[in-house]
Every structure is written in structure tokens, then in C-alpha cells.
Amino acid sequence: MKDVSYRYSDAKKDEYVLKNINYGFNLGKLYAIKGKSGSGKTTLLSLISGLEKKYEGTILYNSKNLKKMNLDTYRNTDIGIVFQSYNLLPHLNALENIVLSMDISKVKVKNKKEKAIELMKSVGLSENLAKRRVLKLSGGEQQRVAIARSLSYNPKIILADEPTGNLDKETEDEILDIFARLAHEENKCVIIVTHSANVCNRVDEIYELKKEK
Amino acid sequence: MYIFKNAWKSIIRNKGRNILIAIIIIVVSTSCAVSLAILKSANNIVDAYNSKNPIEASISMNREVLITKLREDNKTQEEMINSFNDIKGITEEEIINYATSDYIKDYYYTYTLGVDAKDLTEATDSLVKETTEVKTETSTSSWGSPFNGGKMPPRGGNMGGRTTSKKTTTTTTEKIFNEKAQNGAFTLVGYNSYEDMKEFVNGEYIITEGNVSEDFNSSSCVISEELSTLNKLEVGDKITVIDTNNTKKTYELTITGIYKENTESSNDMTTMFSNSANNIITNVNFIKKMLDKNTNLTENITPTFILKDKDDIEEFSKEVESKGLSEYYMVTNNIEEIEAATKSINNVKTFATTFLIITLLIGGIVLMVINMINIRERKYEIGVLRTIGMKKSKLSLQFVFELLIVCIVGLSLGAVIGSLTSVKVANKLLESEIKNTSEEYNNISKNFGIENKEPDENKEEPEVEKVNRYNFGVANINEVNSIEAVVDIKVLLELLGIGVFLTLISSLVSMISISRFSPLTILKERS
Numbered sequence: 001m002k003d004v005s006y007r008y009s010d011a012k013k014d015e016y017v018l019k020n021i022n023y024g025f026n027l028g029k030l031y032a033i034k035g036k037s038g039s040g041k042t043t044l045l046s047l048i049s050g051l052e053k054k055y056e057g058t059i060l061y062n063s064k065n066l067k068k069m070n071l072d073t074y075r076n077t078d079i080g081i082v083f084q085s086y087n088l089l090p091h092l093n094a095l096e097n098i099v100l101s102m103d104i105s106k107v108k109v110k111n112k113k114e115k116a117i118e119l120m121k122s123v124g125l126s127e128n129l130a131k132r133r134v135l136k137l138s139g140g141e142q143q144r145v146a147i148a149r150s151l152s153y154n155p156k157i158i159l160a161d162e163p164t165g166n167l168d169k170e171t172e173d174e175i176l177d178i179f180a181r182l183a184h185e186e187n188k189c190v191i192i193v194t195h196s197a198n199v200c201n202r203v204d205e206i207y208e209l210k211k212e213k
Numbered sequence: 214m215y216i217f218k219n220a221w222k223s224i225i226r227n228k229g230r231n232i233l234i235a236i237i238i239i240v241v242s243t244s245c246a247v248s249l250a251i252l253k254s255a256n257n258i259v260d261a262y263n264s265k266n267p268i269e270a271s272i273s274m275n276r277e278v279l280i281t282k283l284r285e286d287n288k289t290q291e292e293m294i295n296s297f298n299d300i301k302g303i304t305e306e307e308i309i310n311y312a313t314s315d316y317i318k319d320y321y322y323t324y325t326l327g328v329d330a331k332d333l334t335e336a337t338d339s340l341v342k343e344t345t346e347v348k349t350e351t352s353t354s355s356w357g358s359p360f361n362g363g364k365m366p367p368r369g370g371n372m373g374g375r376t377t378s379k380k381t382t383t384t385t386t387e388k389i390f391n392e393k394a395q396n397g398a399f400t401l402v403g404y405n406s407y408e409d410m411k412e413f414v415n416g417e418y419i420i421t422e423g424n425v426s427e428d429f430n431s432s433s434c435v436i437s438e439e440l441s442t443l444n445k446l447e448v449g450d451k452i453t454v455i456d457t458n459n460t461k462k463t464y465e466l467t468i469t470g471i472y473k474e475n476t477e478s479s480n481d482m483t484t485m486f487s488n489s490a491n492n493i494i495t496n497v498n499f500i501k502k503m504l505d506k507n508t509n510l511t512e513n514i515t516p517t518f519i520l521k522d523k524d525d526i527e528e529f530s531k532e533v534e535s536k537g538l539s540e541y542y543m544v545t546n547n548i549e550e551i552e553a554a555t556k557s558i559n560n561v562k563t564f565a566t567t568f569l570i571i572t573l574l575i576g577g578i579v580l581m582v583i584n585m586i587n588i589r590e591r592k593y594e595i596g597v598l599r600t601i602g603m604k605k606s607k608l609s610l611q612f613v614f615e616l617l618i619v620c621i622v623g624l625s626l627g628a629v630i631g632s633l634t635s636v637k638v639a640n641k642l643l644e645s646e647i648k649n650t651s652e653e654y655n656n657i658s659k660n661f662g663i664e665n666k667e668p669d670e671n672k673e674e675p676e677v678e679k680v681n682r683y684n685f686g687v688a689n690i691n692e693v694n695s696i697e698a699v700v701d702i703k704v705l706l707e708l709l710g711i712g713v714f715l716t717l718i719s720s721l722v723s724m725i726s727i728s729r730f731s732p733l734t735i736l737k738e739r740s
Contacts, residue, residue: 046733049600051600051731051732051733052733072602072603072604072605073602074602075600075601075602076601076602076603077602081600081601083736085736087593087596087597087600087736088597089594089597089598091222091223091226091227091594092222092226096222100215100219101601103215103218103219104215104598104601104602104603104607105602149601
């Protein structure tokens with residue numbers, strides 16, 4: 001990220017949420033972006049994920065300018081996003097949520113259902129939860145499904161926005177284990193937006209956003 | 214494929230919402246099916262009427278122009294009559310020339326010729342003249358009007374001789390009538406085919422004995438009941454007509470049928486005999502044979518041109534004028550008559566069309582509103598799908614698919630309900646028309662007298678079937694009668710078109726919403 005600044009469209013001219021951000025992220029590492037509420041953590045994540053396009057400065061992915069890329073393709077190929085509120089489709093079951101994500105990304109997988117079950121197992125979900133409606137799963141289980149979904153097309157970057165915000169300590173640790181494994185064993189770049197000290201203790205690098213006084 | 218799959222899952226797992234949409238579509242499509250069926254039935258009826266009564270043009274004397282001319286020239290009455298008699302009649306060549314027009318689908322013409330007949334008493338109430346001493350005279354004219362000079366028979370009534378009962382008290386008028394009577398007491402009327410014999414088709418003339426010969430080259434004829442009674446003539450008897458210019462020239466005709474003029478059609482209360490009493494109905498070829506042998510005879514030809522389209526009438530008139538139609542003649546048509554007859558059914562059509570438009574409008578608006586609410590409810594889903602990289606176009610397509618599937622199900626049910634309802638509605642409309650058409654068809658068959666004949670088992674083709682080969686310009690009853698055709702493939706396709714139209718219209722809401730929604734904003738709102 002080179003000199004990235006962002007302000008809301010209805011904000012005053014010099015009222016920036018993010019100003020002159022110069023961050024770099026590498027594969028194989030686990031990052032945390034911390035800061036107080038309103039410091040722009042989620043905004044930063046949305047800029048990296050291509051959900052927000054109106055910013056100043058440059059964001060490069062593999063030396064390519066994000067502004068010049070097809071962001072839909074970028075999101076369904078290179079970036080996996082995990083939200084605090086899981087954002088799963090309630091009318092689908094766990095398996096279908098994962099398979100749909102594969103369908104959208106057009107990833108070439110022989111048997112999508114098998115691959116989805118494999119992913120569920122890798123995030124600690126048993127096979128018998130596969131056909132359960134997501135609303136009938138616990139928070140931790142839903143977040144695991146969301147992680148499995150974000151991994152379904154094997155992206156290089158995993159962005160997680162307060163992924164453990166709604167979870168208890170034990171589950172938080174389990175989820176962080178998964179992220180650590182993805183970064184260190186599967187060579188992915190995992191960026192976690194958080195204000196949890198526990199998360200910050202587990203990551204390789206921390207970026208802190210502070211509000212301008 | 215996954216878009217369709219996802220759309221299907223969404224429908225199945227959100228039953229309440231989709232059932233509501235389906236109910237609205239069922240109501241709309243039922244109304245549409247009924248409206249379309251009524252429109253179709255109305256069109257059938259109008260088409261049937263139009264095929265029975267095609268747009269016809271004829272050539273008639275333009276009396277207004279004629280009188281104006283005569284007034285301008287300040288002529289005496291005798292001069293006027295002489296000028297009138299000098300106007301040339303329409304020839305067969307001219308008619309054929311006019312009929313080559315691109316605006317003409319078909320044409321026919323009738324020949325009329327004044328003749329005398331050997332040992333035949335004419336049907337006339339001229340006895341009144343003999344018994345009345347005052348200067349009042351009733352006499353027989355070949356053409357029924359003192360002002361047509363024997364050139365053109367009057368339109369719409371009988372084609373030839375007419376017993377006129379106009380009583381005159383002036384000597385001059387009496388003289389004119391007497392002059393007309395010199396053309397011959399009887400009128401030979403020649404036709405080319407059954408279809409041309411409009412008086413029989415319309416039921417003005419009805420055969421009471423025998424039939425009208427199918428052979429339009431034969432020396433056969435049908436005569437009126439009056440003539441038959443007066444002269445004690447029966448079917449199979451022969452009559453001899455005499456050339457009015459040369460009494461030595463005679464021609465023999467065999468009577469194949471006796472007809473009566475429908476009393477409702479001949480409402481001339483002041484005459485003893487009907488207008489057609491002295492008409493001897495034969496074929497054009499017979500009259501032509503007579504004319505070939507005598508160039509002094511003057512025939513009258515009445516053309517009828519069947520136009521392809523009613524909008525062609527003006528162009529056809531111009532074309533005929535450019536081809537040299539005399540200024541004393543004009544092209545007349547039956548458009549007003551036809552439009553007046555189909556007015557009520559056209560009102561039904563207008564009602565059905567208005568109902569259809571209102572239904573579509575209301576249905577479309579309701580669907581759009583429901584879709585709008587639907588989209589607001591599904592904002593979160595849109596946000597999630599956009600976040601995980603689903604393109605706007607594919608997302609829109611999924612929403613269109615969903616609505617289309619619900620639409621097709623709703624339309625199918627609506628079409629079934631509509632077809633059951635519309636059959637009853639359309640039946641009511643069709644019922645009277647079918648009855649009228651059937652009666653008309655049977656009456657026409659009777660008019661030709663062929664239905665009266667018992668089918669001959671030894672003959673390969675029964676007479677009744679022979680007559681059925683001719684439609685007499687009446688539309689095929691089965692076409693009108695076909696209730697199954699009310700909600701047919703055409704109506705179903707129209708319904709499908711309406712469904713697609715409604716889907717696309719209401720999907721526009723989804724498409725616009727999807728293109729305007731920011732996934733991040735949606736998810737933030739959700740959080």
C-alpha cells in the first residue's frame with residue numbers, strides 16, 4: 001500500500017479515515033491490524049479486498065495496481081474474506097455455502113462436495129454438520145464454515161475482520177490456530193483486523209491504526 | 214448452471230415469498246388468458262363476418278354529377294333523357310381491366326338482358342291500368358328506375374326486370390315508362406357461379422322446387438314462383454325467350470328450379486308481384502351466346518370487386534379513375550355497412566384490450582413493488598454474494614431466473630384456470646354467432662334447393678356433399694365453433710410473452726438495486 005488515504009464521500013475535504021498508509025504484506029505471515037473503534041481498521045480491510053474503490057494512493061497486488069484489476073475476479077480468486085458476523089447464506093447449508101463459493105470462483109475441482117467436506121474437516125468441522133443449515137450451527141461452527149468457504153478457491157490472502165469477536169476464548173484460540181497454520185504451513189498471507197490482545201499476541205506482525213488528533 | 218441451481222434453491226427455501234408472487238402471477242395470467250381468449254373469440258367472429266362479407270366495391274351511376282351536368286347545360290327533360298341514354302355502360306373488358314388491380318382479391322359480374330318470351334305472360338299488375346280511368350298508370354320497367362336508361366340495374370335489389378308501381382299522373386312520365394317497357398318484359402340475369410349469386414347467398418331468393426343448376430354452361434334457368442304459377446310452368450319445362458330486336462331469334466331454356474323472393478326482402482306493399490317476378494335466372498355463358506348472335510342487344514354488366522383490404526378502397530377508386538372510368542360512374546363500397554355490423558363485437562374487443570392493459574399495468578406494478586420489498590429483504594444475501602466475488606450481471610441473472618421460474622409456474626396455473634374460465638366466457642360470446650352461422654349456412658343450402666334432395670345411394674357423391682363444397686362466402690363454422698382453440702398455442706405463447714415481459718419489468722428493480730448496492734455498506738448495516 002503506497003500513500004493510501006481514504007475519506008467518506010460525504011466527509012469534509014480534509015476529514016480522512018485513513019491517511020498516507022504505507023503497509024506491505026507478505027505470504028507466509030500472519031498480520032494483525034489493531035486500533036480503536038473508528039480508527040479505520042475495517043475500512044483498510046475493505047480497501048485491500050477491493051470492496052472499496054474510491055481511495056487515494058496505490059494498492060499493489062503482485063505488482064499489479066488494484067484499480068486496474070477486475071475486482072470481482074480478484075475477490076473470488078485471490079482474496080478470501082472472513083467476517084466477524086460470518087456472512088453465510090442462511091438458506092443454504094454449510095456444504096452448499098462452500099460449494100457456491102467454488103462455483104463463483106470457477107475453481108477447477110473434480111468433486112466440489114468432497115473438497116468442501118475436506119475443507120470443513122481441515123477447520124475442525126465434522127462431516128455430519130455439512131448438510132445442516134448454517135443458522136443451526138453455533139457461532140464457532142459458523143465461523144469455521146466461513147473460513148472453509150474463504151479457503152475453497154485456495155486464495156493467497158485471507159482477510160479476517162474481527163473473526164473471533166463473537167467467540168469465546170477457547171474457540172478464539174482454535175480459530176487462531178487455523179489462521180496460523182494457513183500462514184505458516186500453507187504459505188498464505190493472513191491479515192486479521194482486531195482489537196483483541198490475544199490475537200495480537202499470536203501474530204507475526206502488527207500494524208496499529210491511530211486516530212489523528 | 215450454478216446460477217440456475219442457486220436460483221432454484223432460493224425459490225424452494227423461501228416458499229412464502231415465492232408463493233405470494235406466484236399467486237399474483239396466477240391472478241394476472243388468469244385475467245390475461247380470459248382477455249386474450251375473448252379477444253381471440255372476438256377476432257374469430259369479426260374474421261368470420263369479414264369472410265362472409267368481404268370488402269366489396271362496385272361501380273354505380275354517379276347521379277349527382279349527372280344531374281349537375283344536365284342542369285348546367287340547361288337541357289329539356291327529353292334532352293336530359295337522351296343524354297342519359299347516350300352514356301355508355303360498363304363493358305366486360307373494362308371490368309377485367311379494373312380487376313387486374315393489385316388491390317383486388319377477386320371479382321365477379323352479372324349480366325342482365327331484357328328479353329321477351331314466347332307464350333309467357335309477364336307478372337305485372339298492369340291490369341290496374343286497364344280498370345282505372347284516371348291518368349294513373351303502373352307499368353313494368355326492365356330496370357326499375359326511369360333514370361337508368363337501361364344501362365345499369367339498381368344495386369342491392371334484384372338484378373333485372375322490376376314491376377314498378379309508381380303511379381304517375383303526367384303524360385310525359387307515362388311515355389318514359391312505356392319506352393322502357395319496350396326493352397322486353399322479362400329480364401335474363403346471368404351468373405358465373407353459386408358464389409356470385411348473392412341474392413341466394415343472402416337469402417333474398419329461396420328455391421322452393423328443383424335447384425339452381427351447377428352447370429354454368431347449360432341452357433338452364435330458374436324462374437319465380439309468380440311466373441311459374443301464372444304460366445303453369447314446372448321444373449323440367451322449357452321456355453323460349455325472344456330477341457327484343459328480332460322476334461325470329463329465339464332461345465330455349467330448361468327450368469331447373471323455381472324460386473320465391475323472400476317476403477322480408479320484398480316489402481313493396483303496393484305491387485301484386487315481387488320485384489323479381491319477371492327475372493329469369495340463368496348463367497353468363499347463355500347470355501353471351503345470345504349476344505354473340507345479335508350485336509343489337511344491349512346487355513348490362515354489374516361488377517363486384519372483392520378488395521384485399523378495406524384501406525385499399527381509395528387507391529382502387531383512384532386506379533379505376535386513372536384507367537378511364539367515366540365521370541358519370543363512381544366506385545361504391547360496403548365498408549360502412551360492415552363496420553356498422555361489427556361495431557358491437559369491436560366494442561367487446563376494445564373492452565377486452567382495455568381490461569388486458571389494465572391487468573398488465575396493475576400486475577406489473579404489484580410485481581415491481583413486491584420485488585422491491587423482496588430485494589430489500591435480500592440485501593444481505595446480495596452483499597454476501599458480491600463480497601465473495603459474484604458479478605453484478607450474474608447476480609441479476611439469478612434474480613431474473615428466480616422470478617422467471619415462479620412466473621412460468623404461475624402462468625401455467627393461470628393458463629389452466631384461464632382456459633377453464635375463458636371457455637365459458639368465450640362460449641357465451643360464440644354461442645349466438647355459431648347458431649347464426651349454422652342457420653345461415655343451412656338456409657343458403659336451402660336457397661339453392663339442393664338440400665331438399667335426398668342423397669342418391671347409387672351416386673358416388675351425394676348432392677348434399679356437393680353443396681358443401683361451396684362455402685357461399687360463409688366462414689367455416691368449425692373454425693368459429695372450436696372452443697378448444699380459445700386458449701390455444703397462440704394464446705399460450707402470448708401469455709408466455711406477457712410472463713417474460715412482467716419478469717423483465719419487475720426484474721429491472723432487482724437489476725437497478727443490485728447495481729446500486731455497495732456490498733460493504735450492506736454488510737456494515739447488517740453488522
